[in-house]
Amino acid sequence: MSTKTDKTAQDLQAVLDKIAEMPEPYATIGARLHETILSAGPKLKPRIWYGMPGYATGRSTPVLVFFRLDDGVMSLGLSEKATVEREPGSTLRPSAWFLDEIDEVTLEKVAGLVRTAFS
Secondary structure, eight states: OOOHHEEEEEEEHHHHHHHHHHHHHHHHHHOOOOOOOHOOOOTTTEEEEEEEEEEEEETTTTOOOOOOOTTTTEEEEEETTSSOOTTTTTOOOOOEEEEEEEEEHHHHHHHHHHHTTTT
């Protein structure tokens, strides 16, 4: 196994460990977000970013999608490097959402955000 493959596997394991450390229901939410993000962006490379799961196209490229748990609040976010459409009639670009539960509608929205963020 090459060093690059080793580091990619280590990065993935670090993300999985971080998700597993989260208290419920956030560990379940995190696991489902992780699966959805990688499904929607199969070329994405997970890694720890500011202590939480982040996803980029490579180990040394900017993270575009991330989620974090801070003081009992889970958020999904898009970094400033992500491709994001402005909200209609505004100069605002959506960049973060709070989650305390997860459902299929939300996961489909996340998949769409991921596909757009990396386009």
